[in-house]
Amino acid sequence: VTADAAADRAAVxxxxxxxxxxxxxxxxxxxxxxxxAVGMAETAAAFGITxxxxxxxxxxxxxxxxxSPDPYCPIDLSYEGGEIVVSEAEAMDRPLRLGVxxxxxxxxxxxxxxxxxxxxxxxxxxxxxxxxxxxxxxAGNPSAQVAVxxxxxxxxxxxxxxxxxxxxxxxLHIAYYVPGRDEATERDVDPMRLLVVEGRSYxxxxxxxxxAVRLFRLDRILSIDVLDVGAEVPAGAEHKDVDxxxxxxxxxxxLVTFELAAAGRWVAEYYPCEQIExxxxxxLRVLLRTPDPQLVRRLALRLGEDGCLVAPAELVSxxxxxxxxxxxxxE
Amino acid sequence: xxxxxxxxxxxxxxxxxxxRKYLTAAQIRDAVPGYPESFDAFKRMFERDKDELRELGxxxxxxxxxxxxxxxxxxxxxxxxxxxxxxxxxxxxxxxxLAARVWRRAELAxxxxxxxxxxxxxxxxxxxxxQPGIEPRLQTGEAAFGPLWEAVRDGxxxxxxxxxxxxxxxxxxxxxxxxxxxxxxxxxxxxxxxDRREQRIFRLSRVAGPVAFTGPPGSVTVPPGTDVRGAxxxxxxxxxPPRNCLLRIRAxxxxxxxxxxxxxxxxxxxxxxxxxxPFSEPGWWSEHIASFGADVVVLEPTDLRDAxxxxxxxxxx
Numbered sequence: 001v002t003a004d005a006a007a008d009r010a011a012v013x014x015x016x017x018x019x020x021x022x023x024x025x026x027x028x029x030x031x032x033x034x035x036x037a038v039g040m041a042e043t044a045a046a047f048g049i050t051x052x053x054x055x056x057x058x059x060x061x062x063x064x065x066x067x068s069p070d071p072y073c074p075i076d077l078s079y080e081g082g083e084i085v086v087s088e089a090e091a092m093d094r095p096l097r098l099g100v101x102x103x104x105x106x107x108x109x110x111x112x113x114x115x116x117x118x119x120x121x122x123x124x125x126x127x128x129x130x131x132x133x134x135x136x137x138x139a140g141n142p143s144a145q146v147a148v149x150x151x152x153x154x155x156x157x158x159x160x161x162x163x164x165x166x167x168x169x170x171x172l173h174i175a176y177y178v179p180g181r182d183e184a185t186e187r188d189v190d191p192m193r194l195l196v197v198e199g200r201s202y203x204x205x206x207x208x209x210x211x212a213v214r215l216f217r218l219d220r221i222l223s224i225d226v227l228d229v230g231a232e233v234p235a236g237a238e239h240k241d242v243d244x245x246x247x248x249x250x251x252x253x254x255l256v257t258f259e260l261a262a263a264g265r266w267v268a269e270y271y272p273c274e275q276i277e278x279x280x281x282x283x284l285r286v287l288l289r290t291p292d293p294q295l296v297r298r299l300a301l302r303l304g305e306d307g308c309l310v311a312p313a314e315l316v317s318x319x320x321x322x323x324x325x326x327x328x329x330x331e
Numbered sequence: 332x333x334x335x336x337x338x339x340x341x342x343x344x345x346x347x348x349x350x351r352k353y354l355t356a357a358q359i360r361d362a363v364p365g366y367p368e369s370f371d372a373f374k375r376m377f378e379r380d381k382d383e384l385r386e387l388g389x390x391x392x393x394x395x396x397x398x399x400x401x402x403x404x405x406x407x408x409x410x411x412x413x414x415x416x417x418x419x420x421x422x423x424x425x426x427x428x429l430a431a432r433v434w435r436r437a438e439l440a441x442x443x444x445x446x447x448x449x450x451x452x453x454x455x456x457x458x459x460x461x462q463p464g465i466e467p468r469l470q471t472g473e474a475a476f477g478p479l480w481e482a483v484r485d486g487x488x489x490x491x492x493x494x495x496x497x498x499x500x501x502x503x504x505x506x507x508x509x510x511x512x513x514x515x516x517x518x519x520x521x522x523x524x525x526d527r528r529e530q531r532i533f534r535l536s537r538v539a540g541p542v543a544f545t546g547p548p549g550s551v552t553v554p555p556g557t558d559v560r561g562a563x564x565x566x567x568x569x570x571x572p573p574r575n576c577l578l579r580i581r582a583x584x585x586x587x588x589x590x591x592x593x594x595x596x597x598x599x600x601x602x603x604x605x606x607x608x609p610f611s612e613p614g615w616w617s618e619h620i621a622s623f624g625a626d627v628v629v630l631e632p633t634d635l636r637d638a639x640x641x642x643x644x645x646x647x648x
Contacts, residue, residue, distance in 0.1 A: 116467060
């Protein structure tokens with residue numbers, strides 16, 4: 001179990017209810033039975049609890065007593081010497097069936113993985129999907145009503161080079177297209193992760209040109225080589241927190257204001273906006289931060305009359321000059 | 332309080348699982364410790380306990396023993412309770428571990444964790460990562476995802492406020508949802524629009540305000556043969572057939588266009604190239620070309636050239 005996953009589980013089980021704990025207790029007995037005997041530390045880690053909590057769980061199971069028709073204790077177990085053994089677990093030696101949400105969460109995720117070129121072995125996925133469908137029974141049926149489409153534009157060779165470099169810990173040399181500046185840049189990257197977020201694949205790595213962790217969209221990698229050099233990711237390099245949005249504006253970024261007609265409202269969905277305000281004439285005023293004013297100039301040209309850049313003043317006059325220069329080419 | 336409740340529910344499950352016949356309420360009260368003495372108080376608590384067990388997916392059955400008492404009883408049939416046998420090879424367990432991480436911190440993260448817990452309890456070790464550093468994620472930032480997934484799962488019709496693209500006021504829509512689809516990171520719901528009487532697709536980020544159920548579970552019937560994946564795939568096939576355009580692009584610029592070029596040759600004037608690129612939607616393509624400003628000029632076709640000029644004039648309007 002990675003530290004991340006354990007922290008996630010701890011966050012989820014912040015305030016366990018009686019039924020949360022019941023689910024854990026019902027899983028604990030078959031967990032031990034299916035392994036014959038298992039260590040305390042390993043079990044606590046698998047359930048995301050402390051060993052003290054585990055001892056409390058085991059005691060609660062051992063103490064179950066039914067009083068009628070004759071009093072008896074249906075569960076017998078011991079955890080001497082740090083090893084758990086269940087010697088009696090009437091009727092409780094199998095886990096509960098998967099619920100609909102549980103079965104569907106895994107099946108939807110597995111089918112999404114099956115569509116990713118990055119997951120090399122498709123046969124393991126199709127075998128797992130078939131086995132899980134069989135075990136889930138009708139609980140898995142609604143998963144057919146969920147579909148996830150991921151980008152299929154990334155060349156397979158780019159993905160293959162990235163996974164190869166990740167697997168062997170090698171440095172990559174890439175030519176990367178930066179749309180904001182309309183440039184192709186060359187750089188060496190020490191790969192950290194291959195992410196699939198918001199339907200697109202990204203290489204996360206230590207960019208040796210920027211001296212920082214960067215995300216590179218795989219479909220913007222123009223060429224890629226795995227170098228015969230080991231990757232050296234600095235110890236302090238931190239993973240990007242992609243779960244709270246991919247591109248988060250920083251306070252140093254330039255604050256710009258657009259007024260959007262109906263056809264330009266997509267801007268408010270596409271970019272993280274700091275402020276969104278409905279104007280009396282039906283237009284939408286949005287404030288957004290950008291690290292790259294060049295990107296804003298391009299956006300303003302793209303929007304045409306669907307959206308008007310109104311601040312800051314120097315960008316507004318640059319955009320007007322850009323448009324005039326472009327129009328002059330057609331005269 | 333919570334501890335005593337856990338103990339009581341645990342004893343109740345063990346009692347009903349090991350019962351070989353239906354147990355009456357009175358027999359359950361006698362066998363399971365922790366219920367109050369008064370029969371009325373016991374009944375109330377027992378009703379709540381039954382609901383909680385059913386919410387966990389525990390199949391609590393009601394029935395009469397053949398030739399037995401006149402009162403109905405309860406039991407948990409083991410066959411309906413138990414996860415069927417499932418064994419995974421190490422490479423299968425590895426992809427399962429990866430799949431369980433896909434929903435991390437999203438709507439179904441808890442469900443994925445719960446499923447993994449049960450599969451571990453069935454003897455599967457889904458921890459090993461054979462492919463280092465690969466992290467696929469599904470996100471559910473849209474508030475409407477939870478209720479709409481519930482509606483799809485349970486077959487319930489819904490109504491919600493919707494701000495259609497290109498409109499500044501929202502409309503109330505009524506929908507029999509057939510499925511949810513994630514396309515390029517955005518969630519959509521597909522179904523029968525009850526007012527317009529045809530299949531429609533709604534983007535969840537444009538759903539404004541709460542989603543309300545307008546019918547009981549099971550009241551939506553998905554037409555046989557409905558292919559939710561297909562409904563989304565078909566979006567692309569609606570676009571017109573691709574044509575080529577001829578562009579003048581400044582040397583060293585327009586990488587975003589050159590990447591898709593079918594031919595590039597130097598223009599008569601030094602410092603410029605003639606680039607031929609396929610496109611299909613003149614509207615979207617003219618916006619894209621306009622974003623390159625004075626670095627790109629459309630030579631052909633005329634409709635695309637006029638569209639770009641219109642865009643640029645719009646900036647100055």
